[in-house]
Amino acid sequence: MMTQSSSSQFWLTRPLGERTTQIFLGVLFAALLLVTVLHLAVPQGHPLYVNAYTVNLFGKYLSYALLAVAVDLVWGYLGILSLGHGAFFAIGGYAMGMYLMRQIGDRGTYGHPVLPDFMVFLNWDSLPWYWYGFDMAWFAFAMVLLAPGLLALVFGFLAFRSRVTGVYLSIITQALTFALMLAFFRNEMGFGGNNGLTDFRELLGYNLRSNDTRLGLFIATGVALALGYILCRAIVTSKLGRVCVATRDAEARTRFIGYRVERFQLFVFVVSAMLAGLAGALYVPQVGIINPSEFSPLFSIEIVLWVALGGRATLYGAVIGAILVNYAKTVFTGVMPDAWLFALGAMFVLVTVLLPKGVAGLLIRRKRQKHDERASTGEASA
Amino acid sequence: MRRFLILGLACLLMGWLPTAQAQQASPDDSAALELLEALDVSSYPAKGEAITAILQSDDERARDWLQALLDGRLQRTEDGRFVIVLDNSGRNWPVEDALTNESLGEMSRRDLNRIGINNALRNQLRSAIAVVDLYSPNVDRRRTSATRLLGEVDEELAAPLSELIAEEEDGQVQRRLAQALAIYQVESGQLEGVEALRGSLHPRARVALSRAANGDDPIVADAAREALASIEQNLKINRGIETLYFGLSLGSVLVLAAIGLAITFGVMGVINMAHGELIMLGAYTTWMMQQLLPGQPGLALILSIPAGFMVAALVGIAIERGVIQFLKGRPLETLLATFGISLILQQLVRTVISPLNRTVVTPEWMSGSLVINDALSLTLNRMVVLGFALVVFASLMLIMRRTRLGLEVRAVTQNRAMARSMGIRATRVDIMTFALGSGVAGLAGVALSQLTNVGPNLGQNYIIDSFMVVVFGGVGNLWGTLVAGLSLGVINQILEPWAGAVLAKIIVLVFIILFIQKRPRGLFPQKGRAAEG
Amino acid sequence: MTRLQRKTHPRTPGRFATALIAAAVMGVSAQAVAQENDPIKVGILHSLSGTMAISESTLKDTVEMLIDKQNEEGGLLGRQLEAVVVDPASNWPLFAERARELLAQHEVDVVFGTWTSVSRKAVLPVFEELNGLLFYPVQYEGEESSENVFYTGAAPNQQAIPAVEYLLNEVGIERFALIGTDYVYPRTTNRILEAFLMEEHGIAEEDIMVNYTPFGHSDWQNIVSEIRRFGEEGKPTAVVSTVNGDANVPFYRELANQGVDAADIPVIAFSVGEQELSGIDTGPLVGHLAAWNYFMSVDTDENYDFIDAWIDWTGDEDAVTNDPMEAHYIGFNMWAEAVRKAGTTDADAVKDAIIGVAVPNLSGGYAAMMPNHHITKPVLIGEVQDNGQFDVVWQTPSTVAGDAWSDFLPGSRDLIADWRAPMRCGNFNVVNGSCGGSTAAEEAEAALAE
């Protein structure tokens, strides 16, 4: 299967050049700046005014984009189609959610100093041990990265050690997130069951219901995305990145030239999971709720679709895809509520069939042409 | 309700027989009207009295009235006439006069007031009718009424009951009545009753014994305890069988849902996320067939087996031609494209048919359960589905093993180029295979329509489980799918009682994950060089 | 009685006043944009796709129908009404986003919407922040009273408690199996019922069985056979079902097939209405019960008019009506009435005006908006008929006022809600006379201190 796919995908080759990255980061920061200015400087009611709702929306898109980048790292470069990345996203989100719940303190409807509301009316008399420490920001934020990282480490260790590959891996990642969804739905788990965690008040002392905080979160997400992107780029352009691509296309071969493939897979998988967790943590305070539906396998598949649509193994493609799809969702669900699923479904079908390299594929082709010229000149000199 | 039994039997002793009634001249309708008017009161106890009165009155229409009352079809018009509604669906209902039985044409539900009853009255009516039926020439009626007597007997009843037992010619009725009598005896602390109840699995009997076991009379108590012990033992065994059956029937559902996938996914390597929606289409086909053939749910169901297969197969072909053929050798891409398709199909059903669930009627021969004994009865609909699953599986095996298509399919999957060069039309084989897989999904839908709701979300609930089953069993191995499905079903049902439904499912999933670690290619992996990626 | 005294308990000066003024200012500034003669915008926030579409899509149609009717009657305050429909697609974060869109983008004057508890919880902060009005039409677990939400569905004391009382007194049930889907509504309801049964009626612990299943649970074999055995112990037994939506069809199918008959073990459901029944073959279910505040079979002319209007609107001869639809019917009329009373659609004005407003319900009585933003409702017990309808077998002599805070939960015993000036508090503690939280808080603090 690997070899099959590789032949059709050898275009996924050039590690990102300096310039792509510069362009991407440039565009990103320009966008951040623009939105900020239009939100703060432009008076309300003015056509150019960007209201808090929109800022918040963009913030959400950006966190999705970061998630997509994380998925692209493992799928695009490592060839691991994870249908369970929603799980890492959600766990990161829950870690943040737990912190925000603790921040509510005694301002809950029951005014209980320690227990969140849902625990009070489900008659919990004390805080379960795994909620300890989440009143401290540093601990919670550490957990945002560590919890998903740890899960990925254990799961990946088992899976890669025993060389579960291809579809099998995809399916058990799906099983993982499905099992977690069911588990988090259980109220005994102490994560609020189906209602999840909500009614957040403040983050690091900033009121979550003020527009400035929203703007802040939006910018923070943008920066996080930039950093995540830079990190991923560093990885994929390093020799390690090339080992990943090698693994993706010919795992056995990579072993025979002496690379312990499973360790490389594990390393990248964990990094990706942590990024997903970070994305989740930024997502939650912006949408104001985290509940087990983020674990649903369908969501995880959707993430993969963003990446596919944007273009695998390009990183920026993932970002484009995530923003495009979710923007489309927002528009469609508003404009044609009854029919938007048709549009979404059709989009997925058409892109996979007609545009297998995603939106980024077009750009890539141009790059490849340039590259060939360079190659041919090299030939001449030789 | 005992009151009415007694009364019934009292009448019997007075030589009253409903059958005898028929000859007598029918009383004038004013009396009858009074009887019915007594029913049209708000208080339920009063209605109870009225029912008694009707029962006591020697009117041969009594049974019809009571039956109509029981079915909520005895109603009263604005102008005070009592009518029996013949069909209470839609806005206007055909009615007939309760007294004269003459048809009054259609009436609007606005002009009719139902004479309401509640469960208590319903019980009362059932018993009343049962008592009447105890003397009916119809054996089945006698059986049902005899069964109702279990645990309802008291001393006034004991004496006449033993006479009845003597007279009764039908063995089953006799046994039932004897049990009923024995239960009464045990409750009243007589030893012979205990003996008679030994080994009886009927809950009433068990309750009676356990009460006796804590009774004052030591002899009876010991005997009862002893009897109980053996019963409990017996119950355990039955429960074990029951759990196994539950497991197998759940397993059969999983197998049905997964087997089509085992073909498209296992044999063709296409990850068809729209598989669930193909199942859904099968279920909707069943619904449509039942709409087309109103009143014959059974026939409709039978017909929808080929219909469901065809519909799903055609859609399958459309998918294969329209999308999948362009994604040769990109299995993971097929996942994405077909996911889009599944979204479209779902919303299509929502907009074209309805977002609401559709009613699919269970035909007579599939409803209820097969009574093995008082403690163990197997639900028929699931038994049919179980059988159906096995048949589908067997025929698939035949197709794969014995037919030309099967041969070609295997050839193409093993070495496409070679198969081509040997003159096999690979594209045609692809279409056929995918159609087959999809068609089987349709069959699964037909079966599921008898177990769960027929709605737009039907497919989503099964797609993930299906993938688990196929992967657990080993991709490309139909036997694997069968074994995997059934075993997962049984495991789940064994876990459920002590772990709870949710936890059981989680445990099963974790089990699958760990299992895949141990055997990365499932229960029945394909070995050899061919299998190396 | 005791509750009455509580309600007239001396109030503290509303500490919310300042916050409220701020909110008011916001609200007004938002209003200022809207011109006098352009239409009044009514937001509809119900899922049209995804798993909840099955229940919610009809509610969207209901509101559209009501708006239509209102416009035919000349609209409100001389202005036409305009529906703004969005699709939260059964996705909870999307609910919050859509709510924000309705309030911030479209600047709607009122929103009718949400079904599940989680969707309501998700939008609640948005409505409180942007001071919108939400009418929530579904029976729910209570334990909430927001200044911006009007709960036109039943609170537990308007459905669960009377239903169980009916079973105890009218049917003589002594053993209860509480079967529910594992989410907050069944959890809370069952806890309330357990407390109620044990404390008020001395039902023994072993006579209560509690079981939870996941959403869309489809394999009920084990649980039903468990219920069957539970009912074979010689005491009259009933099942109290808070099983949600899709899981009901297989549940009832299994009940029927395993021969659990309504006469032996009646099942009383709180989430099964006409619409759910329309997906089930009701033949084998006759006699099973449901507790609602409205049934399609209610024999009043208002109801028949409503049904006919609905059938004409949908163009479907066998379209059914159900309780949440009535809730929207009541809610919509209440809001319209309040707007007329206030002479404006301004949120704060409407909030003040609507308390005490009474409009006819469909079962021949009146529904009044209580100070705790819940309404008065009659409680009806219906038995399933073979034509997919319910036959009302019992109903409360008078209407029952919704309790925001249950008297049977330790956390909320001492809480009441009253949104009238000067109290304006959703969780007023009658014991320590302060707004904000139960004495459970002090207890816990004490516990921590030790």
Added chain:
Amino acid sequence: MSFLQSLKTRDRVFGFMAPEASPVDVRHGPILYLEDVTVSFDGFKAINNLNLTIDDGELRCIIGPNGAGKTTMMDIITGKTRPNEGSVWFGSRHNLLQMNEPEIASLGIGRKFQKPTVFEALSVFENLELAMAADKRIFPTLTARMTGEIKDRIDEVLETIGLTALRYQPAGILSHGQKQWLEIGMLLMQRPRLLLVDEPVAGMTEQEMERTAELLTGLAGKQSVVVVEHDMGFVRSIARTVTVLHQGSVLAEGSMDQVSSDPNVVEVYLGADDEEAA
């Protein structure tokens, strides 16, 4: 003893050693030693107690009809397939059956597949860079920098395999023959002690074949080379010792002339021809 071994091998697991200085112990006898090895897939015995010894610096050709078990044998040596029984020793110190592919590879056993497998998405240059003997743990790889000497080494190999011109091309667009060369090049980058070369000249032109022959014969001596090949002409051109495999075990061994005159061998091959004809 085995514990000590495991320790020794472990330090290789962590790759502290540079493969150039492979510590393989050949002081007493062969570099590769297979004894009574048997493998069966679903009951079919692909290898049937096979015995084979390769001496240090030897160039050995292995021939045999299809299904004789040639490739499976390589799978076993490189740790891809685990035999049901038998033992496989690299030198007199390393029991290959206790190691996985990367360990074996870093011990200095390089393999070229029957079907040329190169990293099609990567450029020729990168293919060689990855194969290059180096510290192949995660973080060293992550922080690896391209130094001058690495470049020179790669250029050198590029020269030998004549792909200098295509260095920046993705390997995916190379011709079959070029891929074969690239793969051999990757072996060279590994500086292995033992090369396992599976059908190196399939799809090559005459000239390419000759160059391959030169290359392989050139390697022999410094390194041991095992060549599996169908093309008799090629075998004849390079072979010193030839081993004939049939149905998973050694049928004959000796110089090309010896084996080709061996009646069994002839019989087998004629039989094979018949099959192919059929």
